[in-house]
Amino acid sequence: MTRYVIRRFLGMIAVMFTVVTIVFVIVRVAPGDPAAVMLGPDATAADIATLREKLGLDRPLILQYLYFLGQLLRGDLGQSIFLNMPVLSALAERAEPTFFLTLFSILIASAIALPVGILAAYKRGSLFDQVATTLAMLAASIPSFWLGLIFIQVFAVRFSWFPVSGYGGPDASFIVRLSHLILPATTLGIVSSALITRFTRASMLDVLNDDYVRTARSKGMGEFQVVMKHAFKNALIPVLTVIGLTAALLVSGAVVTETVFSLPGVGNLVVSAVLRRDYPVIQGALLVIAALYVLINFVIDMLYLVVDPRVRY
Amino acid sequence: MAVTSSPAIAGRPGLVSLVFQRKSLLIGLVVLGAITVFAVLAPLIAPYAPNRLSVVNRLQPPSGRWWFGTDEFGRDIFSRTIYAGQLSLLVGAAATLLAAAIGITLGLVAGFFRKADGIVARIIDAMMAFPDILLAISLVAALGPSLATVIVALGIVYAPRLARIVRASTLIIRELPYIEAARALGVPTWRIMLRHVLRNLVSPILVQATFIFAYAMLAEASLSFLGVGVSPEVPTWGTMIAAGRQYVGSADWMTLFPGIAIVLAVLSLQLVGDGLRDLLDPRLRKDL
Amino acid sequence: MVITASSGVGTGAALALPPHVQLKVEDLQTYFIQGASTVKSVDGVSFSLSRGQTLAVVGESGSGKSVTSLTIMRLLAHPGRIVGGRVLYRLRGGDVVDLAQLPEKRMRAIRGREIAMIFQEPMTSLNPLFTVGDQIMEMILLHESVSRDEARVRAKRMLELVEIPAPERRLDQYPHEMSGGMRQRVMIALALSCNPSLLIADEPTTALDVTIQAQILDLLRRLQKEIGMSILFITHNLGVVAEIAHEVVVMYAGRVVEQGLVLNVFERPRHPYTRGLLACIPDVRRDRTEGGGRRLLNAIPGNVPSALDLPTGCAFAPRCPLVVDRCRELPPLIPVSEDHLSRCWRYDDL
Numbered sequence: 009m010t011r012y013v014i015r016r017f018l019g020m021i022a023v024m025f026t027v028v029t030i031v032f033v034i035v036r037v038a039p040g041d042p043a044a045v046m047l048g049p050d051a052t053a054a055d056i057a058t059l060r061e062k063l064g065l066d067r068p069l070i071l072q073y074l075y076f077l078g079q080l081l082r083g084d085l086g087q088s089i090f091l092n093m094p095v096l097s098a099l100a101e102r103a104e105p106t107f108f109l110t111l112f113s114i115l116i117a118s119a120i121a122l123p124v125g126i127l128a129a130y131k132r133g134s135l136f137d138q139v140a141t142t143l144a145m146l147a148a149s150i151p152s153f154w155l156g157l158i159f160i161q162v163f164a165v166r167f168s169w170f171p172v173s174g175y176g177g178p179d180a181s182f183i184v185r186l187s188h189l190i191l192p193a194t195t196l197g198i199v200s201s202a203l204i205t206r207f208t209r210a211s212m213l214d215v216l217n218d219d220y221v222r223t224a225r226s227k228g229m230g231e232f233q234v235v236m237k238h239a240f241k242n243a244l245i246p247v248l249t250v251i252g253l254t255a256a257l258l259v260s261g262a263v264v265t266e267t268v269f270s271l272p273g274v275g276n277l278v279v280s281a282v283l284r285r286d287y288p289v290i291q292g293a294l295l296v297i298a299a300l301y302v303l304i305n306f307v308i309d310m311l312y313l314v315v316d317p318r319v320r321y
Numbered sequence: 322m323a324v325t326s327s328p329a330i331a332g333r334p335g336l337v338s339l340v341f342q343r344k345s346l347l348i349g350l351v352v353l354g355a356i357t358v359f360a361v362l363a364p365l366i367a368p369y370a371p372n373r374l375s376v377v378n379r380l381q382p383p384s385g386r387w388w389f390g391t392d393e394f395g396r397d398i399f400s401r402t403i404y405a406g407q408l409s410l411l412v413g414a415a416a417t418l419l420a421a422a423i424g425i426t427l428g429l430v431a432g433f434f435r436k437a438d439g440i441v442a443r444i445i446d447a448m449m450a451f452p453d454i455l456l457a458i459s460l461v462a463a464l465g466p467s468l469a470t471v472i473v474a475l476g477i478v479y480a481p482r483l484a485r486i487v488r489a490s491t492l493i494i495r496e497l498p499y500i501e502a503a504r505a506l507g508v509p510t511w512r513i514m515l516r517h518v519l520r521n522l523v524s525p526i527l528v529q530a531t532f533i534f535a536y537a538m539l540a541e542a543s544l545s546f547l548g549v550g551v552s553p554e555v556p557t558w559g560t561m562i563a564a565g566r567q568y569v570g571s572a573d574w575m576t577l578f579p580g581i582a583i584v585l586a587v588l589s590l591q592l593v594g595d596g597l598r599d600l601l602d603p604r605l606r607k608d609l
Numbered sequence: 610m611v612i613t614a615s616s617g618v619g620t621g622a623a624l625a626l627p628p629h630v631q632l633k634v635e636d637l638q639t640y641f642i643q644g645a646s647t648v649k650s651v652d653g654v655s656f657s658l659s660r661g662q663t664l665a666v667v668g669e670s671g672s673g674k675s676v677t678s679l680t681i682m683r684l685l686a687h688p689g690r691i692v693g694g695r696v697l698y699r700l701r702g703g704d705v706v707d708l709a710q711l712p713e714k715r716m717r718a719i720r721g722r723e724i725a726m727i728f729q730e731p732m733t734s735l736n737p738l739f740t741v742g743d744q745i746m747e748m749i750l751l752h753e754s755v756s757r758d759e760a761r762v763r764a765k766r767m768l769e770l771v772e773i774p775a776p777e778r779r780l781d782q783y784p785h786e787m788s789g790g791m792r793q794r795v796m797i798a799l800a801l802s803c804n805p806s807l808l809i810a811d812e813p814t815t816a817l818d819v820t821i822q823a824q825i826l827d828l829l830r831r832l833q834k835e836i837g838m839s840i841l842f843i844t845h846n847l848g849v850v851a852e853i854a855h856e857v858v859v860m861y862a863g864r865v866v867e868q869g870l871v872l873n874v875f876e877r878p879r880h881p882y883t884r885g886l887l888a889c890i891p892d893v894r895r896d897r898t899e900g901g902g903r904r905l906l907n908a909i910p911g912n913v914p915s916a917l918d919l920p921t922g923c924a925f926a927p928r929c930p931l932v933v934d935r936c937r938e939l940p941p942l943i944p945v946s947e948d949h950l951s952r953c954w955r956y957d958d959l
């Protein structure tokens with residue numbers, strides 16, 4: 009068991025390291041001089057030289073890389089060019105809406121996907137199954153920004169049930185902020201429920217015909233308990249994986265959804281950084297989000313230990 | 322998957338009837354075909370030139386004259402929607418081809434050369450750690466926004482998915498007894514292996530490529546919507562929706578129709594992908 | 610043993626069974642109906658099982674043995690349906706019910722408590738995510754109002770009963786920490802934990818190796834003596850039948866082809882199929898491996914016909930060495946001697 013944990017941990021570090029390298033490469037492949045691009049056509053040669061120095065672009069690539077690694081190890085993601093603050097602070101400032109948006113989306117997605125997926129598998133081939141499977145495919149085909157706009161049209165503009173956009177100003181109460189999150193979270197929740205539904209259905213189908221499910225029935229147990237306690241618990245492991253990874257990938261959906269709903273979150277920050285070529289911010293956001301993904305992956309591997317007694321090596 | 326030396330496509334005569342037996346595959350193909358025809362024949366079908374301005378007729382609701390209404394410059398949304406299909410399909414197809422080229426190469430390299438495998442496998446894993454849209458906009462930001470960079474960025478983003486499949490299959494085939502035997506005899510095995518790998522991979526690659534096509538179209542729309550993809554003046558479904566954003570609640574048709582077009586295109590691709598998976602290799606079927 | 614050649618016995622009257630009978634299956638028909646195709650997996654099977662006795666059901670793969678047992682438990686998978694017949698069962702209180710007609714809710718109280726079942730695959734029949742103790746306790750808690758502590762004590766006693774060493778420790782182990790034979794013992798402990806009156810064992814030893822098989826059979830025999838339950842023992846191995854059963858039902862393609870006391874049937878089989886099965890075991894006493902069972906089945910030329918295109922008349926005719934014109938007509942179950950039935954026109958030539 010310790011070996012399992014150590015192996016997974018080392019694996020995580022290795023992937024993390026590769027992620028860092030990829031981010032470094034992405035930002036450096038920019039054709040031309042990033043400093044010149046950032047400052048625009050009106051910049052003087054002196055301005056560009058200053059920025060180059062500030063960004064460390066005047067040093068050899070390998071030194072830049074080592075310096076970059078050193079900075080990261082100290083928890084320093086660099087300085088935003090336009091926001092006049094460290095990238096880490098900029099990200100932290102915008103973390104709250106993104107965190108809650110992701111959390112609520114995943115809750116909504118699971119609340120839809122788990123029951124639907126379980127029931128669809130249980131009634132395989134039935135009308136319910138067919139409708140659920142088709143709807144899941146439809147949900148996976150809808151661009152989240154479009155669904156968001158439709159929700160705004162219907163629920164915010166026509167019925168005025170929810171605010172159209174924003175996060176309620178700097179000193180809005182939690183309830184007000186929450187009301188700003190309902191539409192975006194529902195949008196993202198619906199879109200991401202598709203994958204979880206399909207996965208839940210597939211892993212339930214895998215276990216529903218297993219022998220131990222028949223054993224449970226032969227004990228005289230009710231169908232609900234048979235399905236939820238014996239079948240679903242066995243199907244849960246792959247489903248957990250997908251939910252975890254969906255949560256990590258939702259941050260990507262947040263980029264789009266936050267823009268639609270003008271939520272001042274990390275996604276919004278990234279989009280404006282891209283539009284302004286604020287490379288340190290892009291780089292920092294990429295790093296943090298990919299690291300989150302890798303970390304969630306690791307946590308799921310550890311969850312396996314708790315859920316599945318067979319994982320011990 | 323099992324590796325046999327029997328012809329890859331057995332029972333070809335029945336292929337057409339097999340397609341007809343699968344309702345969803347058939348629907349997917351028909352809708353996809355219709356979208357393609359509309360896009361390709363846009364110059365013949367479109368009642369107006371996509372960029373014809375007519376300020377007097379701005380923001381007209383759908384009617385017999387403008388089937389999908391007009392936008393803020395009085396341009397006909399129906400005409401723009403079918404023209405936009407050209408670009409959306411082009412970006413999707415090109416990105417998929419690029420992803421296939423990169424992904425298959427990477428997968429083969431990883432599978433053939435033990436030394437390269439560790440690094441390539443790790444790169445694949447790490448690439449999958451980036452959410453697709455985020456990675457794509459970062460790449461576009463690095464490369465500078467243009468139609469070509471959007472295609473390149475999406476090609477890179479989706480390549481790891483194919484690389485994984487190819488690598489896994491190559492690794493299995495490499496261990497087959499007769500490949501090992503050939504290697505022991507000093508026969509250059511990569512030729513045999515390449516033939517085997519590719520033959521066995523036609524179906525899974527085709528299926529995965531269909532899904533990548535769908536994701537790439539969605540991603541392109543997102544990038545265009547965010548304003549970090551193709552220039553806002555170029556009509557794609559994403560830019561059209563972005564333009565309609567300001568008129569939500571007053572001119573809903575501006576966002577409605579391009580959105581439906583995306584949904585139809587992506588949905589039909591997913592139907593085709595699912596159907597192909599069933600058709601080409603029932604063993605691949607995971608009820609997903 | 611009470612022999613019913615066909616249905617119709619005792620209709621009309623309130624459900625009743627002779628006092629010594631635990632289970633009586635009458636003209637049971639279970640079909641798998643999907644669209645236009647109908648698989649008649651069980652087609653008019655009748656037998657009865659006395660209290661405290663063991664009835665073996667033998668037959669090749671696909672002859673309908675498992676479907677018969679799942680029908681009795683009412684655990685048929687989707688397209689399977691009981692089309693006709695009765696499954697009369699004596700409850701603990703003495704009442705007789707027809708399991709084929711019982712509502713699911715009442716059936717649930719019977720499963721596990723009155724009728725328990727063990728399966729062929731000990732490796733997969735236990736849930737990998739729960740400890741062995743939990744799985745036994747779950748059964749006890751389901752049917753009896755006892756505390757968890759009490760249930761645990763009972764579970765431990767059950768493990769002792771099936772001769773599992775260090776039961777206290779085993780309770781907290783997971784199935785993957787045990788061998789196949791050990792798991793089958795756990796399954797038996799689980800099945801018997803509520804003192805069922807009937808145990809259905811569907812090829813419980815097929816997946817085990819020879820010595821373990823013998824141990825499990827011995828265990829079942831001993832437990833039957835101690836607890837007094839009836840056993841419906843399903844197998845395709847006649848060697849095992851001789852070991853454990855009092856009576857035997859031989860099935861072929863969904864129908865009973867011969868039934869009677871084990872002694873009589875083994876002494877003088879009255880159906881060419883049974884004779885074929887028996888001829889393949891030189892010494893029944895010695896050869897009780899399932900491997901032996903496989904061998905004997907191969908020795909009869911041909912295969913069980915697909916249930917989809919059964920020949921009219923005797924289903925065994927295409928493989929039968931004694932086949933005559935008359936075999937195109939399906940023979941009834943003919944009483945050939947006391948307590949002995951055969952579905953063969955030429956039973957006297959055997």
Ligand SMILES: Nc1ncnc2c1ncn2[C@@H]1O[C@H](COP(=O)(O)OP(=O)(O)OP(=O)(O)O)[C@@H](O)[C@H]1O
Pocket residue numbers: 641648650668669670671672673674675676677686687688689845916
């Ligand atoms: N779910 C099902 N759908 C359709 N037919 C089925 C189904 N289950 C069983 N059958 C059919 O019922 C017949 C009897 O099957 P059964 O499992 O009872 O055989 P068996 O005698 O137990 O064989 P074995 O020795 O292999 O366990 C088979 O021909 C099989 O095709």
Ligand SMILES: [Mg+2]
Pocket residue numbers: 674675676811
């Ligand atoms: Mg069976």
